[in-house]
Amino acid sequence: MQVAQVYGFGSYFETPETAKDIDLLILHESTDERSCKFALRCKAALLKSEPRADIRILSKAEEKQTGFIATAKARLVGTIHSAEENSLKVNFLLDDCTDHT
Amino acid sequence: MPALNDQFPWASHYGHFKFFEERMREHNIVTSLTALDNGLYELEREHGDTLRVFICECYSYGVAEFFESNEKLGPLHAVIINSNWCAYTDEAKRHCRDQEVGLFNIGEFMAALSMPDFWSYLSDPQKERFQNNGWL
Numbered sequence: 001m002q003v004a005q006v007y008g009f010g011s012y013f014e015t016p017e018t019a020k021d022i023d024l025l026i027l028h029e030s031t032d033e034r035s036c037k038f039a040l041r042c043k044a045a046l047l048k049s050e051p052r053a054d055i056r057i058l059s060k061a062e063e064k065q066t067g068f069i070a071t072a073k074a075r076l077v078g079t080i081h082s083a084e085e086n087s088l089k090v091n092f093l094l095d096d097c098t099d100h101t
Numbered sequence: 102m103p104a105l106n107d108q109f110p111w112a113s114h115y116g117h118f119k120f121f122e123e124r125m126r127e128h129n130i131v132t133s134l135t136a137l138d139n140g141l142y143e144l145e146r147e148h149g150d151t152l153r154v155f156i157c158e159c160y161s162y163g164v165a166e167f168f169e170s171n172e173k174l175g176p177l178h179a180v181i182i183n184s185n186w187c188a189y190t191d192e193a194k195r196h197c198r199d200q201e202v203g204l205f206n207i208g209e210f211m212a213a214l215s216m217p218d219f220w221s222y223l224s225d226p227q228k229e230r231f232q233n234n235g236w237l
Contacts, residue, residue, distance in 0.1 A: 021107075031164040031192050039165045040172075047108075054107045057165040062190040066161070 002038045002082040004028045006046070009074035010054075021054040025074055031059045042080045109169055110139040111157035113183060118156050121183060121207055130214050141174055148217060152178040162189040162204070164196045179203035179220065181210050194227065195236055 010023030024046060028039040039057045046053050058068060068074070118140065125134045125144060133145040144152045155177050159166055162182055170180060179202065182189050189204055197204040203213060203220040213222030223231060231237045 028165070031196055033168065036165040036168045040169055056161050058161065058163055058190070059165070059192065062163050062192045065191055068161070 002029070002035065004039055004042050004080045005076055006042075006078040006080060007069060007074035008077040009072040013075065013077075021052050022050060023072075024053050024055045024077070025063075025068065025072070026055060026057045026080075027063055027069075028057065028059055031061060035059065038082060041082075045080065107160070109166075109173055110155075111159040111187075112140065113158055118183060121156055121181065124207055124211060128211060128214055139174065146214065152219075154179045154181060156181040156183050158182070158184045158187050159189075160187050162187065162193055164190070164193050167193055167197060167202075167204075177202055179205065179210065182206050191227070191230055191234070194223075195231070198223075 005027040007025040007027060008023065009025065010019070010021075012019035012022040026039050026042050026046070028042070029035045036057075036059070039059075043055050043057060046055055056068075058066065063069060118136075122134060122136070125131050125142075130147050131144060132147055133143075135143040137143065140156045142154045142156065144154050146152065153174075153176065155170055155174055157170075157180070159182065162180070167180065170177060180189075180197065182205070194204045198220060201218075201220045203210065203222065205213060205222070209222060209224055210219075212224075213219040216222060228237065
């Protein structure tokens with residue numbers, strides 16, 4: 001099973017009533033092909049459930065290099081699990097949905 | 102200034118890549134440049150080779166975005182990050198370089214183009230970081 005963390009940052013998490021989009025970061029395990037393709041599937045699933053999402057993807061090593069989470073003051077808002085081979089389980093702190101992609 | 106499109110192909114905020122096209126056409130090693138779709142170009146060099154070059158304005162171009170680019174465009178010889186507001190990660194640079202694919206901003210690509218192994222070009226700060234990481 002693979003897991004990715006979803007972080008939120010930007011205006012939506014400060015003033016959601018006026019924000020035009022929802023900035024999210026998918027933090028995935030590594031830069032190998034399996035992890036990257038899992039992150040891309042996570043992105044597609046998030047966009048399907050929230051078209052306003054503006055999504056960036058970083059592996060843990062890339063996040064460490066860029067310091068993105070600290071710089072953007074991003075906070076953890078959810079996780080995504082590959083529950084089965086062809087499905088993703090998306091768990092948000094406020095929402096819970098399963099997306100079959 | 103934000104990039105116009107946060108999804109592939111991370112299109113230009115201004116709707117064109119004229120600055121890139123002008124820089125390429127004035128480069129003495131470039132013999133022709135042909136625009137295809139979705140930020141993809143065919144660039145011919147004096148060396149006699151033809152490079153498939155993808156240019157985009159992705160805020161943070163990482164390894165996952167490179168996989169996405171390859172999935173949607175097929176094999177590439179170079180990826181160019183166009184805007185000063187956008188960047189690529191060292192991990193993505195390393196990953197591309199290992200596959201003999203260049204990952205550059207326009208200035209770096211200008212400097213690299215004269216080299217037969219253009220994909221290997223590193224700026225001085227990148228060389229230092231790569232050495233510090235044990236990647237060179």
